[in-house]
Amino acid sequence: MISNNLLVKILLPLPFNDGFIYFVKKNQNPKIGDIFQIPFGKRKIFGVITEILDKIPENIAESKIKFAESKYPNFSLDRKLIDFIFWVANYNLAPAGLVLKLSIAVFLKNLAKKSTEIIFKINENYDFSQKITEKRQKILDFINDSSKTLADIKKNEDFTISLINQMVKDDILIKEKKEVDRKIIKITENIDKNSFKLKNLSQKQQEISDQLPLENFQVSFLDGVTGSGKTEIYFHLIAKILEQKSGQILFLLPEIVLTTQLIRNFKDRFGFEPEIWHSKIGNSKKERIFHSIISENIRILIGTRSALFLPFKNLKTIIIDEEHDESFKQEDQISYHGRDMAIVRAKMENIPILLGSATPSLETYQNSISGKYGHFILTEKFSRNDAVKIEILDLKQEKLEKNHFLSQKLLDQIALNLLDQKQSLLFLNKRGYANVTICKKCGDIINCPNCSINITYHQKINKLICHHCGHRDFIPKKCQKCGEKDSFLLSGIGIEKIKEEIQEKFPKARIALMTSDEIKDLDIANKIIDKILNDQIDIIIGTQMIAKGYHFPKLSLVGIIDGDASFYNNSLRTSEKSYQLLTQIIGRAGREKYQGQVLIQSFNPKNPIFEYIIKQDRNRFLEQEIAQRKLLNLPPFGKMAEIIVNDFDQKIAIETLRNILKNSIFDKNIQILGPAPMPVTKIKNRFYYRLIINSSRNFNLQNYIRKITNNLKLKNSTRMKIVID
Ligand SMILES: [Zn+2]
Numbered sequence: 009m010i011s012n013n014l015l016v017k018i019l020l021p022l023p024f025n026d027g028f029i030y031f032v033k034k035n036q037n038p039k040i041g042d043i044f045q046i047p048f049g050k051r052k053i054f055g056v057i058t059e060i061l062d063k064i065p066e067n068i069a070e071s072k073i074k075f076a077e078s079k080y081p082n083f084s085l086d087r088k089l090i091d092f093i094f095w096v097a098n099y100n101l102a103p104a105g106l107v108l109k110l111s112i113a114v115f116l117k118n119l120a121k122k123s124t125e126i127i128f129k130i131n132e133n134y135d136f137s138q139k140i141t142e143k144r145q146k147i148l149d150f151i152n153d154s155s156k157t158l159a160d161i162k163k164n165e166d167f168t169i170s171l172i173n174q175m176v177k178d179d180i181l182i183k184e185k186k187e188v189d190r191k192i193i194k195i196t197e198n199i200d201k202n203s204f205k206l207k208n209l210s211q212k213q214q215e216i217s218d219q220l221p222l223e224n225f226q227v228s229f230l231d232g233v234t235g236s237g238k239t240e241i242y243f244h245l246i247a248k249i250l251e252q253k254s255g256q257i258l259f260l261l262p263e264i265v266l267t268t269q270l271i272r273n274f275k276d277r278f279g280f281e282p283e284i285w286h287s288k289i290g291n292s293k294k295e296r297i298f299h300s301i302i303s304e305n306i307r308i309l310i311g312t313r314s315a316l317f318l319p320f321k322n323l324k325t326i327i328i329d330e331e332h333d334e335s336f337k338q339e340d341q342i343s344y345h346g347r348d349m350a351i352v353r354a355k356m357e358n359i360p361i362l363l364g365s366a367t368p369s370l371e372t373y374q375n376s377i378s379g380k381y382g383h384f385i386l387t388e389k390f391s392r393n394d395a396v397k398i399e400i401l402d403l404k405q406e407k408l409e410k411n412h413f414l415s416q417k418l419l420d421q422i423a424l425n426l427l428d429q430k431q432s433l434l435f436l437n438k439r440g441y442a443n444v445t446i447c448k449k450c451g452d453i454i455n456c457p458n459c460s461i462n463i464t465y466h467q468k469i470n471k472l473i474c475h476h477c478g479h480r481d482f483i484p485k486k487c488q489k490c491g492e493k494d495s496f497l498l499s500g501i502g503i504e505k506i507k508e509e510i511q512e513k514f515p516k517a518r519i520a521l522m523t524s525d526e527i528k529d530l531d532i533a534n535k536i537i538d539k540i541l542n543d544q545i546d547i548i549i550g551t552q553m554i555a556k557g558y559h560f561p562k563l564s565l566v567g568i569i570d571g572d573a574s575f576y577n578n579s580l581r582t583s584e585k586s587y588q589l590l591t592q593i594i595g596r597a598g599r600e601k602y603q604g605q606v607l608i609q610s611f612n613p614k615n616p617i618f619e620y621i622i623k624q625d626r627n628r629f630l631e632q633e634i635a636q637r638k639l640l641n642l643p644p645f646g647k648m649a650e651i652i653v654n655d656f657d658q659k660i661a662i663e664t665l666r667n668i669l670k671n672s673i674f675d676k677n678i679q680i681l682g683p684a685p686m687p688v689t690k691i692k693n694r695f696y697y698r699l700i701i702n703s704s705r706n707f708n709l710q711n712y713i714r715k716i717t718n719n720l721k722l723k724n725s726t727r728m729k730i731v732i733d
């Protein structure tokens with residue numbers, strides 16, 4: 009049986025760890041990476057050959073092995089990409105089939121769609137002895153003995169659709185639907201090396217640019233505050249590759265909103281607009297990009313983390329801007345860290361990768377000072393210490409008006425800025441108007457019916473919204489607990505309330521509200537950014553989305569409404585993330601000629617992190633964090649993983665984790681904590697519990713977790729997720 013056929017393993021885009029065994033006819037010339045349609049149960053699906061076997065495994069009967077059917081002709085996956093898929097799956101304890109799906113989902117989705125076209129041909133059985141008009145004869149001559157599509161016929165001005173249809177009615181012509189190969193439309197970039205207009209680099213930038221490797225695997229970290237000129241170094245690197253005959257570049261960003269200014273600058277320097285990849289672009293666009301990546305028609309792609317899995321054929325470098333950003337972390341379905349996986353892909357492709365940040369992740373910083381990564385420091389012309397004055401405002405010392413959140417000093421400074429025609433930015437990371445809706449009679453707080461968290465009132469749409477599950481509701485007419493009518497008070501803080509307070513204090517100020525509720529796409533973002541740049545805005549009020557990347561020359565004052573907010577969440581990276589967020593917001597102030605000023609409101613002004621913030625002493629902050637992690641054996645010095653289980657039944661969730669604990673083998677390298685509830689325990693009526701597992705650096709934590717979860721029988725309602733940190 010084997011002689012005329014090859015035995016192969018085919019990985020399917022389904023939640024399986026390994027491929028299934030099939031026969032393929034030798035004359036189909038199968039090789040690793042080829043895509044075949046195969047029968048799977050009652051379905052026919054596409055999968056990728058990952059292995060060619062020399063004999064049938066002992067536990068499988070030859071008669072059970074089916075034949076793969078047709079081979080997809082237009083492309084196959086590279087061996088390196090297949091290795092990468094298995095590596096990602098193995099490291100993150102995710103089914104390899106689902107990682108494959110990340111890579112080729114667009115392709116699969118559109119493959120299912122068959123394209124048809126209408127054709128016309130001559131009816132051979134028609135009695136042609138009858139007289140035929142001249143016009144009709146012309147059409148018959150045109151079609152002749154082939155078949156023609158409607159489009160073909162339309163090209164000839166003498167032929168009308170109505171005549172054609174009449175000929176079909178008269179049985180002279182036959183109209184048929186025919187399945188055709190879908191045409192793959194590709195994108196071609198308009199690259200003209202001669203019209204590149206790169207900015208001249210400063211001496212320091214040039215030094216770094218000259219040292220950045222162009223080949224072989226090497227991680228480099230470009231360390232520089234925002235505005236220090238990292239982007240121009242990226243552009244020079246991109247130009248060096250585009251000037252070569254071939255070679256592709258992947259530029260990853262945490263969020264696509266950040267591309268707005270980047271793309272403007274890119275177009276300016278290179279004369280064409282780069283293609284963008286993120287989850288919200290339409291499927292047909294995705295498909296065009298997908299095939300243009302394979303054909304190398306696209307040489308530079310800017311994208312969010314999912315772009316990492318695209319089948320680049322000739323990748324020459326990866327650039328990751330804002331490498332510390334949490335958005336690189338994917339947490340649904342398969343959890344993985346986009347930055348870490350990008351480093352792995354670069355290693356497998358044997359190409360250099362460049363990380364950039366002003367506030368590096370602790371891992372990147374540690375690897376840079378230890379010499380594992382190339383460390384390139386961009387110093388500024390002037391020191392930000394002098395450029396930005398940072399002050400903590402002690403809210404305990406000041407009695408704020410009821411339901412008001414802005415201290416007098418901050419208000420005074422905004423007033424001054426308005427007079428001077430400078431822009432101000434107020435930052436609060438809370439969407440909506442009021443995050444607490446409380447009954448003034450009995451004190452009951454309205455929670456989301458599906459989640460264990462209070463629901464936030466949004467004034468613009470006059471509704472309560474749960475920020476965890478999206479549940480929407482009107483404010484109840486009467487309190488469910490005590491029955492009092494119209495008893496609800498909108499309490500607590502929210503960004504819409506800050507806007508209201510500003511409007512009340514400065515009725516003439518022109519305000520831009522930048523939140524994910526207001527800014528739903530890039531067009532809206534672009535419009536607001538234009539307004540800010542054109543001096544049509546005085547005060548910007550925004551959530552996290554405003555913290556990153558923007559460059560507003562006239563912005564001099566930053567007010568942080570709740571400087572303590574980010575410290576409530578108690579996790580491994582709380583202070584690291586808080587430091588990064590605060591530093592980024594501070595980085596918006598005084599970026600050009602104006603002196604920057606930052607006022608941070610806090611109920612806990614003695615928090616040691618503020619000392620590092622005021623002095624802008626990033627390295628000392630990171631070093632004391634590193635010392636702490638080292639002491640506690642936490643990443644990057646030890647390993648950490650979470651096993652998170654959820655179920656509609658709280659008891660089952662806890663019980664599942666207890667069973668895992670029972671299975672766990674004692675090992676002195678391992679420490680397991682839990683089961684403990686997740687910070688938000690109930691989301692969409694499911695209860696979330698976790699185990700936290702710590703191990704030493706050189707311990708194979710993935711293997712250990714695989715062992716203790718392998719024979720676990722999950723109830724149908726139970727879901728389990730493993731996060732490797
Ligand atoms: Zn009540």
Ligand SMILES: [Zn+2]
Pocket residue numbers: 456457458459474475476477478479691692
């Ligand atoms: Zn909810």
